[in-house]
Amino acid sequence: MFKKIFLFLILICCSISAQTSYRNLSSENWIFNKQNEAKKHKATIPGTVHTDLFQNQLIPDPFFGNNEKKLQWIENENWEYETHFTLSKSELENQNIDLEFEGLDTYATVFLNGKVVLEADNMFRKWTISAKSHLKIGNNHLKVVFHSAVQKGKEEAKKLSYTLPEKERVFVRKAQYQFGWDWGPRFVTAGIWKKVQLKFWNxxxxxxxxxxxxxxxxxxxxxxxxxxxxxxxxxxxxxxxxxxxxxxxxxxxxxxxxxxxxxxxxxxxxxxxxxxxxxxxxxxxxxxxxxxxxxxxxxxGLKTIELIQEKDQTGKSFYFKLNGKSVFMKGANVVPPDSFLPRVSDSTYFSLVENAKKANMNMLRVWGGGVYFDDAFYEACDANGILVWQDFMFACSMYPGDEKFVENVKQEVIDNVNRLQNHPSIAIWCGNNENDEGWHNWGWQKQFKYTKADSTQIWNDYKKVFHGMIPKTLDSLLPKEKNIYWSSSPSIGWGRKESLTQGDSHYWGVWWGKEPFEIYEKKVGRFMSEYGFQGMPNLETLQKVMKKEDLNFTSEAFKNHQKHPTGYETINEYMERDYVVPKDFEDYAYVSQLLQARGMKIAIEAHRRAKSYCMGTLYWQFNDCWPVSSWSSLDYYGNWKAFHYQAKRSFENVLLSAEVTDSRIYKFFVINDGMQNYAGELKAEIRNFKGQLLWEKKAYCKSDASSNVSAILLPFPSLKEIDTQNSYIKLEFISGDNHFVSAFFFDKPKDLKLSKPNIEIKIIDEVTIEISSDVLAKDVFLSSENELFFGDNYFDLLPNEKRIIKLSKAAKGIKVKSLFDTMK
Incomplete structure (x- = not known):
């Protein structure tokens, strides 16, 4: 009997020892300190030094007010993290024990029981050490010393005889946005930013x-x-x-x-x-x-994806075919959802992707100045049908090309492509964001006084990485059907004519060039991968990061939450063109969102009307890394700005749109991006703001899924006979049970003769309301005393229209505002 039991135990032990198993060291008791300081504090792993300092009440909230400026000392210090963990005899009996760091930020020396086992220098890589020979039964000590990435970057910069744009950040393989951007703060972090574990295998x-x-x-x-x-x-x-x-x-x-x-x-x-x-x-x-x-x-996911570039009469096409179907890409550019990445949970990524799907998007571009996102983001994209344009992590500069740097990047590419390539959502790999454009169009050669030899070296280093190493590495890792590579986005800068006839385009004539929104209708490229305009977040978002008395344009706290040097000046200039500029601060924030949404509506719909010449529109930007006035359509807390609601409408599979020629002749479009064919009646009406019918015309319309755009030119009355400041066009397309409606205005919002609407809200049930108005209510904004999501918002409520709105939960005290309220 004893022999049988003994044999059974041996079999169990063998079975257990044969299994690969893991031990999560992130959950051990970690402490940290500034190097050369004796006092130690509790640390959270994964984490960053900034969040650990804040949790220990050693610094104020980095996002609040202008605290950012007071916390820049952190980036220049070295920081030490350590823990003790107990290893059992049975664990040590495994043939192999690997110590795995999924993410070290960034320059880290790892000690295991007093011996250096690793020198890490890349935030984006996974680091694995064979650790068994350094471990012992009982107590073990793990220590990680993080060296200042800023100081390391400066040391590397001194080794060159010339200065690269953006100085120290380009030498450091870490998230570039952490060095500060025109929408994000400067918080150059350090820490064990992803899981650390032991892997036991035999x-x-x-x-x-x-x-x-x-x-x-x-x-x-x-x-x-x-x-x-x-x-x-x-x-x-x-x-x-x-x-x-x-x-x-x-x-x-x-x-x-x-x-x-x-x-x-x-x-x-x-x-x-x-x-x-x-x-x-x-x-x-x-x-x-x-x-x-x-x-x-x-x-x-089983699919075929192709990037089609074929010469034509105007240049060269740039579009994707999915499973043999040409697809117009609709979406946005995504930045990291937080300045402190370990705070980003799986649910944050799920929510981001869900908000993309709700807004009828089918592509997100992971921008090259951030990070390769966690698996949860790509899993959410897989599940929701969101294709991913994946940049490698380089942005807006030139980078070194020495052997050590290039080999480091090569391992980074291998780690991340191996991790991500199985996701069906991945559509394209892109070398960098705006490096090529910057070199050819931003005047760096003159600014940094490069010699001919300097310029040759810098460009050769660029080609070594983005035209050589990265595509060759992709060729070694990916089968042909998954290997679509684009060296730089955009391929040609927005100041050159060719940028609108081939490749992808970043068009910044609006905002940076101060051109009017209407220029979007003329400056349409083959694939618009960046363009944008700023809008403020809601007042409630700003109230979370500044005092009530700081909610004005003169306070330092408020200024600190606008990172573009002429941000509010630019917003104000455009607002004066299109709107009556409100004096009240809260009204100003609301109108700034309307302004942003108006500009982006003009852009998106111009891109879609140009299908199949243009086959993609990805606006800048989808989200924020902190509470800020920026180009985003979602604020830091995930709240929808007016722009996101407008994006949802402008990205509908079937879109009714209008184009106005210089002579004010209207051409109407039915744009169909789906799989279903539609045929039916298109009706155009002109009504005044009280709802009275002034003119109407009907026409038969057919919109096939296989075709591009149905354009219909209807005979139009003389605008001299119409009070254009007191009327609008209502366009309806009825095909069977499908009913599509859009409204268009003749004049800019500031010129409209709006009257005070009598807006009535009827409670249907706990999460459903019906809203109506006796006259046109322009840009209706609903809010509540408790935080909730309105299924529709910032919409034009037509006279006597009854609109049903779904709520995410029961509302407490619904408030309503329209543009009329800000024009007093």
């Missing part, structure tokens, strides 16, 4: 899993799952998919193993607005001698 471990689509058609998908496996010694192993085994022989060291799989009648992955983003889930296990060593789960 005979073998799975280092990577990816898949290739060999064949994809209506009847079959033939796939190869490719495993990179490291084996301690050669032997017989098997990969098991479900209950199906795939045996093979592993040699000692690194092995690459292929597992073929066929899926009959495959269901394709589609982007938002075109179909279901279907995914297949697989669970693989690596086994030996009928013992499970390690398991991996993989979700995939």
């Amino acid at each position: 005979s073998a471990k799975i280092e990577n899993v990816k898949y290739n689509q060999k064949v994809l058609n209506k009847t079959v998908a033939d796939l190869d799952f490719i495993f990179t496996i490291f084996a301690e010694k050669s032997g017989k192993y098997q990969i098991k998919l479900g209950q199906k085994p795939f045996p093979f022989i592993l040699k000692k060291g690194q092995n690459v193993v292929k597992v073929p799989l066929s899926i009959p009648n495959p269901i394709l992955w589609w982007s938002n607005g075109l179909g279901v983003p279907h995914q297949y889930a697989f669970r693989f296990s690596l086994e030996q001698n009928q013992q499970k060593i390690e398991e991996k789960e993989l979700k995939i």
Whole structure:
């Protein structure tokens, strides 16, 4: 009996020891201190030194008022983090123990039981150390010393005989926006910003899993799952998919193993607005001698994606085909959701992507001055049909090209492409944001007095990274169907004619160039990957980060939450063109949002009317990293600004839009980006602000999903006979049960003869209201004493229209405002 029990225990122990297992060290008791200071404080891992200092009440809230300026000393110090953890005898008996840091920010020396085991120098890489020989049974000591990234960057900069733009930040492989941007504060962080763990493994471990689509058609998908496996010694192993085994022989060291799989009648992955983003889930296990060593789960989406660039009469096309269908991309540029990244939870990423889907987007661009986002972001994009334009993390400068730097970046590319490539949402990999444009158009050569030799060296270093190393590395990692690479966004700067005839465009004639919004209708490129205009956040957002007495344009606290040097001056100049400028601060914030939404509506709809010449519109910017006046449509807390509500309307699959020629002739458009065909009656009406019908015209309209845009020119009455300041165009398209409506105005908002609306709100149920008005209520803004989400807001309420609005929860004291209230 004893022998049987003993044998059973041996089998259990063998089974346990064969399994790969993990020990999360993030949850241990961590402490930190400024180097050379004896006093230590409690730390949170993952975390940053700024958030740890704040949690220990050693600094004020970094976001509040102008505290940012008082906290710049932190970036120049070195910081030490440490913990003790106990290791059991059974844990140490594993053949291998790896110490894994998923993210170290940025220059870190790691000590394990007093010995240096790692020197890290890249925030974006995963660092793994074989740690068993440094560990012991019982108490172990782990210490990480973070060296000032600013000081390290300055040291590297001194090694060059010339100055690179943006100085120290370009030498440091960390999030570039942390050095300050025209929408974000300067908080150059340090810390263990992602999970740290021990990995226990024995005979073998799975280092990577990816898949290739060999064949994809209506009847079959033939796939190869490719495993990179490291084996301690050669032997017989098997990969098991479900209950199906795939045996093979592993040699000692690194092995690459292929597992073929066929899926009959495959269901394709589609982007938002075109179909279901279907995914297949697989669970693989690596086994030996009928013992499970390690398991991996993989979700995939079956799709084809192509970037089509073909010469035509005006230049060269730039558009994506998804599963053979040409897709007009609608979306925005995403920045990191916080200055302190460990505070960003999975739910934050889920919420961001959900807000993109609700606004009818199908693409988000992960901007190159931030970070490669956590898996949760890409998983949310996979599940919601949001395609991802993925930049590598370089922005608005030139970078060094020495061997050490290039090799560091190469490992960064390998780590992140291996992590992200299986996501069906990934559409394109882009080398950088605006580096190429900056070099050719921003005058750096003159500003920094480069010699001819300097310029040659800097450009050759650029080509070495973005035309050489990165695309070659992608070629080694990705199958052809996943390998779409674009070296720099934009391909040509906005001041050059070619920027609107080929490649992607960042058009900044509006805002930076002070050109009127209407220029958007003339300056349309092939794929608009950046353009934008600022709007203030709601008053409630600003109240969270400044005192009541600081809510004015002269306070230092308020000025600190506008990072563009002429931000409010520019907003005010545009507001004077289009609106009556309010004197009240709260009204001004509201009108600034209307101004932003108006400008972006003109841009988005001009881009969509130009389909198929233009095949994408990604505005700047989607979100914020702190409470601030910026180009975002979502504020830091996730609240929808007027612009986000407008984006939702302008991104609808079926859009009714109007174009006005210089002679004030109207052309109406029915734009269809979906899969469904529509045919029916298009009706145009002119009504005054009391709702009285002044003119109407009807026409048959057909809008096919396979076509581009249906343009209809209706005979129009002489505008001399119409009081354009007291009337609007109502456009309706009725196709079966589908009813689409839009309203257009002849004159700018400041010139409209608005009268006081009698707005009535009727409670339908706890989360539903009906709103109506006796006359036109322009730009109706709903708010509540408690924080909640209104399903529609900042909308034009037409005379006698009854509009149903859904609420996220029961409202306490709904307040309503319209543009009329600000024009007194």
